[in-house]
Amino acid sequence: MFPKFRKLLGTDGLQRFGLIPFLFMALALVTLLFVGCLRLMEWNRPRDVARAESASGVSVERDISVRLMGRQPRRDVQIAVTSAFSISDARSDRPVYQSDVPIGLSIVAPFRKNGISIGHRTIDSNDVIVTPVRDASIVVAKPTRRGNVPHTYRGRLRIERRGDGLCFTNLVDVESYLYGVLRGELPRSFHSEAFKTQAVAARTYVLYQKRIASPGRTFDVLDHEGSQMYIGVRGEDRIAVRAVDATRGEVCLWNDNEELELFCTYYSSTCGGLSQPVNYFRGSERNIPPLSGNVRCTDCYVSPYYRWKSVRVSKADVTRRIVENYPSVKRIGRITRLEPKAKTSDGRVIRIKLVGAGGLNETLMGEDFRLSVGSRVLKSTNFMIADDGDHFVFSNGRGFGHGVGLCQYGMETKAARGMSYVDILAAYYPGSLVRRVYD
Numbered sequence: 167m168f169p170k171f172r173k174l175l176g177t178d179g180l181q182r183f184g185l186i187p188f189l190f191m192a193l194a195l196v197t198l199l200f201v202g203c204l205r206l207m208e209w210n211r212p213r214d215v216a217r218a219e220s221a222s223g224v225s226v227e228r229d230i231s232v233r234l235m236g237r238q239p240r241r242d243v244q245i246a247v248t249s250a251f252s253i254s255d256a257r258s259d260r261p262v263y264q265s266d267v268p269i270g271l272s273i274v275a276p277f278r279k280n281g282i283s284i285g286h287r288t289i290d291s292n293d294v295i296v297t298p299v300r301d302a303s304i305v306v307a308k309p310t311r312r313g314n315v316p317h318t319y320r321g322r323l324r325i326e327r328r329g330d331g332l333c334f335t336n337l338v339d340v341e342s343y344l345y346g347v348l349r350g351e352l353p354r355s356f357h358s359e360a361f362k363t364q365a366v367a368a369r370t371y372v373l374y375q376k377r378i379a380s381p382g383r384t385f386d387v388l389d390h391e392g393s394q395m396y397i398g399v400r401g402e403d404r405i406a407v408r409a410v411d412a413t414r415g416e417v418c419l420w421n422d423n424e425e426l427e428l429f430c431t432y433y434s435s436t437c438g439g440l441s442q443p444v445n446y447f448r449g450s451e452r453n454i455p456p457l458s459g460n461v462r463c464t465d466c467y468v469s470p471y472y473r474w475k476s477v478r479v480s481k482a483d484v485t486r487r488i489v490e491n492y493p494s495v496k497r498i499g500r501i502t503r504l505e506p507k508a509k510t511s512d513g514r515v516i517r518i519k520l521v522g523a524g525g526l527n528e529t530l531m532g533e534d535f536r537l538s539v540g541s542r543v544l545k546s547t548n549f550m551i552a553d554d555g556d557h558f559v560f561s562n563g564r565g566f567g568h569g570v571g572l573c574q575y576g577m578e579t580k581a582a583r584g585m586s587y588v589d590i591l592a593a594y595y596p597g598s599l600v601r602r603v604y605d
């Protein structure tokens with residue numbers, strides 16, 4: 167051993183330093199190498215200390231129906247199919263059209279009294295499913311204020327005729343759907359563990375929506391923030407795909423009378439300090455433990471909406487926007503006074519009384535009031551109201567969104583601090599468990 171070290175260090179070195187110091191140096195070198203290896207193993211170890219467990223006994227259906235471009239039928243929408251495809255009747259499965267070649271963007275419209283036209287092709291059915299040969303071949307040009315924006319989707323496309331318009335629904339496997347949700351919901355800068363947390367919450371949300379969908383409804387979720395933002399293939403970057411794949415089949419469950427059950431994993435951008443019980447948000451919801459609120463969270467202080475500035479809205483605008491959504495409120499005339507009727511412990515308006523110029527009044531849930539006035543005008547229901555002549559002033563705003571369940575900015579801070587996605591979900595949905603329901 168010595169001759170080897172001698173060779174390494176050189177006999178001159180050994181002679182210069184002496185035997186004892188040399189032994190100390192060798193010992194220090196070995197110790198450093200050992201510690202270094204341990205650190206390397208530590209870095210390479212998966213960060214999620216608490217792993218999801220499988221074998222939940224819960225069975226789910228994985229085919230998801232996503233209504234594109236809102237509930238209302240649309241006119242003059244363009245679609246393309248970038249591979250060969252077939253079209254069948256959605257109800258009877260009867261083949262109604264076959265194409266060996268792709269088609270470019272073509273207007274889809276109701277055809278006369280019966281049928282659907284796609285460009286110059288006429289389909290003899292009012293409810294069809296377009297099935298491409300290759301995945302990710304459906305293109306729908308969504309009309310926006312900036313013109314048509316083409317979105318590519320995996321899976322199949324259902325086109326239903328409703329009167330003079332058409333409804334478009336993407337039929338897609340839940341894992342493919344999630345690829346297109348995460349980047350619709352989270353900025354790219356968020357931590358990978360936050361993406362995993364979001365993947366499990368979004369998967370649970372959509373599978374729960376599918377489970378409770380009423381018979382006859384032809385979609386499970388919408389493609390916008392009314393359900394979850396779904397942007398299709400354009401959202402499939404590496405961080406989103408990795409988060410979905412790393413949590414494949416994992417959902418949040420809670421123990422309902424000895425049965426593990428899915429629940430509606432509500433989430434919102436910024437709770438502002440305290441989560442809200444679900445029945446204050448929607449009166450009909452069951453206040454189960456994971457959604458019972460009162461989870462303290464100051465981790466969302468990083469959000470630009472942790473606190474928001476005063477907003478002035480004219481009384482005329484408030485009246486118009488409320489009546490648009492709740493036509494029965496028209497009977498009270500112009501809204502001149504707003505009175506919060508109940509508030510949570512941290513100041514969220516649970517119910518609000520609207521008083522008209524003639525003294526008549528109506529009461530709305532705080533969240534319904536907020537969404538009617540504008541979800542981006544009033545970032546949350548946590549505000550003070552002042553009367554300023556022809557205007558209402560909403561001040562001392564806290565948080566963004568309904569504040570039920572998971573807080574996305576809080577999740578990001580927790581993830582950056584080193585918490586695993588399983589632990590983050592357990593923190594925001596108390597009493598819940600993460601389990602894999604399919605491989």
Ligand SMILES: [Zn+2]
Pocket residue numbers: 436437438439440463464465466573575576
């Ligand atoms: Zn929060």
